[in-house]
Amino acid sequence: MEIPTESAAQRRFDQKAEQILTGATQIFLQRGYERASMDKVAKASGVSKQTLYSHFADKEALFVALVDKMSRRRLEEAFGSAPLKGEPKAVLSQLARTTLTQLSADEDYHDFVRLMIAESKRFPGLVEKFMLNVTRPSLLKLTEFLSSPDLNIEDPEATAHVLLGAVVFFMLTQEIMPGKAVIPMEADRLATALVALL
Amino acid sequence: MEIPTESAAQRRFDQKAEQILTGATQIFLQRGYERASMDKVAKASGVSKQTLYSHFADKEALFVALVDKMSRRRLEEAFGSAPLKGEPKAVLSQLARTTLTQLSADEDYHDFVRLMIAESKRFPGLVEKFMLNVTRPSLLKLTEFLSSPDLNIEDPEATAHVLLGAVVFFMLTQEIMPGKAVIPMEADRLATALVALL
DNA sequence: GTCTATACCCCGATAGAC
DNA sequence: GTCTATCGGGGTATAGAC
Numbered sequence: 001m002e003i004p005t006e007s008a009a010q011r012r013f014d015q016k017a018e019q020i021l022t023g024a025t026q027i028f029l030q031r032g033y034e035r036a037s038m039d040k041v042a043k044a045s046g047v048s049k050q051t052l053y054s055h056f057a058d059k060e061a062l063f064v065a066l067v068d069k070m071s072r073r074r075l076e077e078a079f080g081s082a083p084l085k086g087e088p089k090a091v092l093s094q095l096a097r098t099t100l101t102q103l104s105a106d107e108d109y110h111d112f113v114r115l116m117i118a119e120s121k122r123f124p125g126l127v128e129k130f131m132l133n134v135t136r137p138s139l140l141k142l143t144e145f146l147s148s149p150d151l152n153i154e155d156p157e158a159t160a161h162v163l164l165g166a167v168v169f170f171m172l173t174q175e176i177m178p179g180k181a182v183i184p185m186e187a188d189r190l191a192t193a194l195v196a197l198l
Numbered sequence: 199m200e201i202p203t204e205s206a207a208q209r210r211f212d213q214k215a216e217q218i219l220t221g222a223t224q225i226f227l228q229r230g231y232e233r234a235s236m237d238k239v240a241k242a243s244g245v246s247k248q249t250l251y252s253h254f255a256d257k258e259a260l261f262v263a264l265v266d267k268m269s270r271r272r273l274e275e276a277f278g279s280a281p282l283k284g285e286p287k288a289v290l291s292q293l294a295r296t297t298l299t300q301l302s303a304d305e306d307y308h309d310f311v312r313l314m315i316a317e318s319k320r321f322p323g324l325v326e327k328f329m330l331n332v333t334r335p336s337l338l339k340l341t342e343f344l345s346s347p348d349l350n351i352e353d354p355e356a357t358a359h360v361l362l363g364a365v366v367f368f369m370l371t372q373e374i375m376p377g378k379a380v381i382p383m384e385a386d387r388l389a390t391a392l393v394a395l396l
Numbered sequence: 397g398t399c400t401a402t403a404c405c406c407c408g409a410t411a412g413a414c
Numbered sequence: 415g416t417c418t419a420t421c422g423g424g425g426t427a428t429a430g431a432c
Contacts, residue, residue, distance in 0.1 A: 183334050
């Protein structure tokens with residue numbers, strides 16, 4: 001139970017933190033960590049730099065909070081999707097198409113992944129947490145599905161790496177990197193080729 | 199034909215440019231573009247900052263030259279490998295293992311790929327050239343191989359994306375990002391699972 | 397609590413001595 | 415051509431007015 005007399009002020013405080021995080025997300029995703037200045041974050045958030053520093057100790061702390069928030073958001077979206085029931089190959093085909101379509105459309109997520117890879121050397125612990133909270137659950141769910149006796153796959157876990165790898169490579173080369181013109185590929189062709197392998 | 203009286207001076211000039219590129223490579227790969235300062239490049243190269251600027255117009259020009267050099271190097275190593283002759287599945291198994299081993303060991307290349315992804319938004323033309331000179335040839339060679347009638351693959355090009363995607367995802371999660379502890383996978387298991395799919 | 401102003405540092409790029 | 419010294423600008427973070 002919260003103390004009523006504090007809750008109004010607390011609510012305003014949290015709300016301002018959210019407001020800052022929203023502005024910060026825009027700046028960090030667009031410009032990357034180094035080129036994102038605290039001045040620009042303050043301006044994009046509609047607060048002063050001092051207010052910014054009263055909510056977050058420094059730039060790194062702000063970045064940590066931002067990654068946490070983005071990871072939670074992505075996790076929710078990933079698990080709000082298909083139930084994975086029915087004839088395995090048909091389900092997999094649908095899952096591949098849905099995933100490829102969703103991932104191709106989410107520009108914020110492309111920027112976020114680019115940021116995670118870019119800063120994986122400077123913030124290894126943070127990126128590891130991202131992989132633990134986002135990548136790992138996807139792999140586990142996929143592994144579980146590929147373990148279906150109907151599919152008769154010897155090493156479902158390694159196969160899950162292959163399938164997720166194909167999807168991530170697609171997103172990486174077609175959207176995150178400017179590869180559409182150089183090595184073009186269509187989501188439907190990839191999905192069809194994926195299912196044909198199983 | 200070159201003018202003999204100039205060749206000695208020219209040779210010294212080119213050699214110094216190489217020396218600078220070597221130092222610059224070390225700094226850029228280690229720190230990324232933004233955190234790589236021209237002071238540090240000069241120090242790592244063993245030249246003064248003025249000498250640095252007499253060989254390269256500015257930081258961006260140095261970066262362009264660096265990416266060109268790294269791309270050429272990677273291309274040569276990729277094509278100096280297996281001849282891709284023999285029983286298809288056996289060759290593919292060997293190719294997968296060799297590639298995974300080589301890519302896992304080359305730390306400079308991990309840093310380079312991280313750098314290309316990180317700067318893909320700021321230097322799209324440069325990254326596109328990298329993909330054209332490195333990624334595309336690998337895909338083409340793999341597609342050609344997967345077109346073998348023995349394998350009976352309906353869409354070799356899309357399948358090549360799947361296979362290369364699996365390899366890149368492995369390098370990305372196990373080496374470029376700190377994922378070994380979170381989603382561990384062994385190269386041999388992945389190679390086996392890959393071949394089992396064909 | 398929130399704003400304006402600023403301290404302090406490091407960056408890329410250049411000038412001038414040799 | 416090469417070095418040392420420096421300029422202008424922008425970065426993070428903080429101090430002081432209100």
